[in-house]
Amino acid sequence: MKLLHMTLYLTLATLGACSGGSGGGGSERQVVPGQDPGSSDFVYSGPPPASEEIQQFKLNFYDPLAGNDRCGECHTPGGQGKTAFVNQDNVNEAWQAARSVVNLNEASASAVVTRVAQGHNCWLAPGQEQTCATTITGYIERWASEAVASTATVQLSPRRILRPGDTRRVPETFAEAESLGVALSAPGEVLGLLRQHCAGCHTGTAPVPQVPYFASDDDDQAYAALRGRVNLTLPGESRVVLRLDPESHNCWSDCASDAAAMRDAVQRFADNVEQTGVNPELLVSLAQVLEEDGIVATAGGRYESDLVAKWEFREGSGATVADTSGVRPEIPLTLSGDFSWMASWGIRLVDGKAQGGVNGSRKLFNQLTGTGEYTIEAWVAPANVSQEEAWILAYSGGPQSSNLVLRQSLYNYEAFNRSSVTEQSSGGEPALVTDDDAELAQATLQHVVITYDPLAGRRLYVNGVYTGDSDPTGGGLLNNWNESFTVVLGNSTSGTQPWAGALRMAAVHNRALTPGQIVQNYEVGVGQKYYMLFSVAELVEGEASCHGSSGGQRVNYCYVAFEVSQFDDSSYLFNQPFFVNLNPEGGDFDFDIRGIRVGINGRIAPIGQAFVNVNQRVNSGRLGESGVPLSAVGTILPLENGAAYDTFFLAFDAVGGERGLVNDGLEEAFAASLTGADEADVAMRTFDEINATLSVLTGVSMGSGAVSPVTGKTVAETFTAVRRALPGVAQFNAFMSSHQMAATQLAAAYCDALVQDAGLRRQVFPARFDFDAPVASPAINWRGDIVAPLVDRAANRGLLAEDDRQRIIDEVELLITDDRDLKPYVLINGRWVSDPDPAAHTKRDGLIYCENDQPCPPSRTADVVKAACTAVYGSALTMIK
Incomplete structure (x- = not known):
């Protein structure tokens, strides 16, 4: 009977249907049982x-x-x-x-x-x-x-008392795991059990593939899927164990005995992995595990008063995505094709799609035609900028028949909408397309919004900013929409318009959001976010308001908190730490917090320590509703065992006057003054010194009014934005990667202003350099006229040994001449592309010719100069003194 039910389900799931709706046009929708929950x-x-x-x-x-x-x-x-x-x-x-x-x-x-x-x-x-x-x-x-x-x-509450202890880190690769002495693929071992009993679903070649693919025949793929689902510190708490018992998921015999066999296999794996213990000389907080102890801080602050559908991709497994809007009927989406779940809330699509049912999708017809306006909102990360006519989200019946479509073509986003002013088109043409030169579609996470109203028609926004592109048809009525269409993400209903990339969230509103509301939703961000609270109450026992008791059990009230999310499948984002006291009776406290490092699984994380310069006094007088801010920066830390198992803690230079070891034995001391070591021979320029140095090098005034066409900011505005992320002290040992990123942004602003000003350019570069020449012109001497003057100006000619000078010039020259911007570009079919046939376009005068046999106008020379300037002036030549 079970087999018959599954056969019937799969048969129905593959059937297509065609019909004509109220708006005309054929439907190629897919109807899936159980996908159309009504009101x-x-x-x-x-x-x-x-x-x-x-x-x-x-x-x-x-x-x-x-x-x-x-x-x-x-x-x-x-x-x-x-x-x-x-x-x-x-x-x-x-x-x-x-x-x-x-x-x-x-x-x-x-x-x-x-x-x-x-x-x-x-x-x-x-x-x-x-x-x-x-x-x-x-x-x-x-x-x-x-x-x-x-x-x-978000309501913060005291956390459990969990002390950092011995832990085991899951090896990163299958080869590393096998080298420890356990044959994971052997019968009865972890991967052996999974392949024997789970291959019917959890492989990419299964009839209905279900991620994770930990039953794959490919050892590397299977092991990569297994990481994050085994707990080598507490094998019985592994997901592959709990899924069997108590969750009773597809047991192959008796669930309790099956779970015991899996637990014993995980234990044998764990027995071969060495434990890592926390150095007792470190001054540490209590510990936290993200999924168990984190306080969910989901998309608070979003504008959703007019929300009618929302998909957040929280599930992490399976083949269905929930509509979490709360507006019935929901539109759950069925996943098919080549897709994979992201641990940070999202799905990756290669040649897959997520499609709703007809009855549920009819909610959009009723809601949007009722108001005559709408907003489509999506957080997307295109896999590339070479795909064309790739559908991101649609309410459609097929490639040629849609009510609305958001799609990507190369560097452009395109919006289609069927209305009374596009009656001759069943697909919503002509499209509203973002400007070619703006190249707004990029292979990075972006917030893309379409709004439509009867007056203005369509408007596109990317990362909270209106693109400025006008609807070619203007506004109209939605009275010719087809109510038999379906919602589909990542493809057309027929599977002929695949979009490759990551979808992190999609939403539909039945009103055209205002620009302010769009910015509000963009600034909130996307994905699974938590607050992690690390207790420091044990480090300040003298502060009575930092701890108490309830029911005979100790309760801690003083915490250093972070906003934390799983950034991607291999890392975490720790952001903007603050101090908070959760004592409901209040009370006085006053102590210092200096130098924060994040520890994971018994050791200080080897990279990503962006909070070593924290030096704050926290007291009840500074405690606002959101606590005491400790730092405005964030950092990326590597994922090891997974969000369900990785155990985090904090180590401090000092708390309440008590000092701790800042070197845990795995890396050099961050602050030589605390260890008694000799001070470094070099020092860093501080934020104000870097700003003044860049002003002198470029000749651009620190108060220059030149606005960057890229960022829309002056150098002064850029400095204000990055000032807190630049070095605050001169100690070289306190230098962090965030300092380098901020210095690069500031250098780019000064270089932009320099290149914009013809007079300033002549003070830095030889007069013979022709900024109006094409980048590939033989008349341009990049090494002698651009790179050498920048290096000599930054390092002061004569201070560097000639060999060192030439080496730096070589590196900068290679950096810019290896860039595609120096290669010949030609205009083909209205788009600038790298020249596929340089010989055909190069004339005797050495210039590059484009369409109509005319010389190509200069388009990137200034940009390449800016890049070279930023590479030199944003480097250690400027930051070290």
């Missing part, structure tokens, strides 16, 4: 909500779940459920009951969420329990945000 059949008729808080509970949690198709059949008086959290007779009593199964501070930790995730009465098809759990999490987060009257508020 609730329940209408509440009991007593009105007794307060505004209960009204928000009703709108955001109760209404979506109270129907008999969800939770109302059981969790109401007379039903089989133990808790009447959707009491159909009285919403006020339902609110009281719901508070016992819901955690408004950490929605994902709510009992009702974990119960559904474990398989309890998910309303979707079998295997989609996580999608149902993610949907309910969205309901609770929306209720919580309204309950505290501000989506930006």
Whole structure:
């Protein structure tokens, strides 16, 4: 019977259908059973909500779940459920009951969420329990945000007492793991068990592939998928164990015995990995594990009053993406083709797609045609800028028949919309296309927004900024839309328009958001974010307000907190630390915090230590609503075992006057003054010295009004923006990578202003250099006229040995001449491209010729000079003294 059910499901899942809708045009949609949850059949008729808080509970949690198709059949008086959290007779009593199964501070930790995730009465098809759990999490987060009257508020609470201890790091590669003496692929070992029992789903060649591919025949691929799912410190807590028992996921015999076999295999793996212990001389905080101890700080502060659909890609596994908007009917998306989940919330697509059902997608028809306007919002990271006509998001029936489409073509974003002013087109042509010269589509994470209203028509925004491109047709009515179309992300419904890249979030609003609202959502960012609180109460026992007791157990109140997220599959982002005291009774405290380093799995992280210069006094007088800021910078740290297992701690130079060892034995001391070592022979220029140095080198005044066409800022505005990320002290041992990045940005601003000013250019570069010549002109001497003057000016001619001078000139020359901008460019079909046939375009005069047999105008000479200037003036030649 189970096989028959699966066969029927797969057969239906592959069927296509064609029809003509109200707007005309054929539909190539895919209909999948269980993907079209309709509106609730329940209408509440009991007593009105007794307060505004209960009204928000009703709108955001109760209404979506109270129907008999969800939770109302059981969790109401007379039903089989133990808790009447959707009491159909009285919403006020339902609110009281719901508070016992819901955690408004950490929605994902709510009992009702974990119960559904474990398989309890998910309303979707079998295997989609996580999608149902993610949907309910969205309901609770929306209720919580309204309950505290501000989506930006996150409730911080004391954390468990977890001391940094011995841990085991999962080796990075299969070869490294095998070298330790355990044959992971052998029968009965971890990968052997997974291949034997899980290959029907968890391989890329399975009939219905399910990530992770830890049952793959490829050892490297299988091991890469296994990392992050085994806990070598506590093998019984490994995901590959817990998935079997207690979660009972596809056990091959008895779940308890299967889990025991997997746990023993993980234990044998762990026994071959050496433990790492924390150096006892370090001055350390208590420890935290991101997924277990982090306080979720999801997209607080977003404008979502007009939201109708939202996909956040939280699931991390499976083939379904939840619509977390809270607006029924939801539009869950089915994933197919070549896709993979991102641990930081998102999916990567190569030749895959995420598609909704027809009935659920009809919500967009009803909502958007009802208002006559909309906003499409997406956080995307294109895999490249060479793909064309690649669909990112669409409400469509096929490649030639759509209501709306957002797509990428090379460096351009394109928006299509069917309306009364495009009646001759069933695909929404002509497109609104971003300007070619702006090259707005880039292979990096970007916030892309389309708005549409009946007056202005379409507008495109990238990273919160209006592109300035005007809709060629203007506004119109949405009265010719087709209601039988479906939502599809990453491709067309027929699979003929694949887009390669990462999708981190997509949303639909039934109003055209204002520019301010778009900026607001852009600034909030995207993805899974947490607050991690590291207790320092044990380091300041004399501060009475930093600790207390409850029920005979110690409770800590003083913490150094970070905003933390898993940046990608191999790293974490630690951002903007602050100090907070969570004592509900308040109280006085006053102590110093100096030099913070982040530790992971028993040792100081070897890279990414951006907080070594923290030197703050924290006291009750400085404690605002958001704590005491300690640093405005962030850093990237390497992922080792995964967010469920990596154990973090902080090590300090000093807290409350007590000093700790700043060298944990793995690296040199960061501050020679604390170890008694000799001071370095060189020193760093501080922020004001770097600013003054760049002004002298370029001749550009520190108060210059020249505005960069790239950043839109003057040098003074750039300096203000990066000043806090530049060196604050002259000690060379305190230098960080963030200092270099900030110095490079400031150097780029000064070099931009220099090249813009013809008079200043003549003071730095020989008069013979022709800024109007094409970059490939033989008349240009890059080495003698650009690179050498920059190096000599930065290092003072005569101070460097000639060999050293020539070596630096060689390196800078290689840097710029290896760039494609120095290669011949020609105009082909209205687009500048690297010349495919230089011989055909080079005349006897040595110039490059383009279309119509005319010389190519100079387009990149100034940019290459700016690049060379930035490479020299943003280097150690400028920063070290």
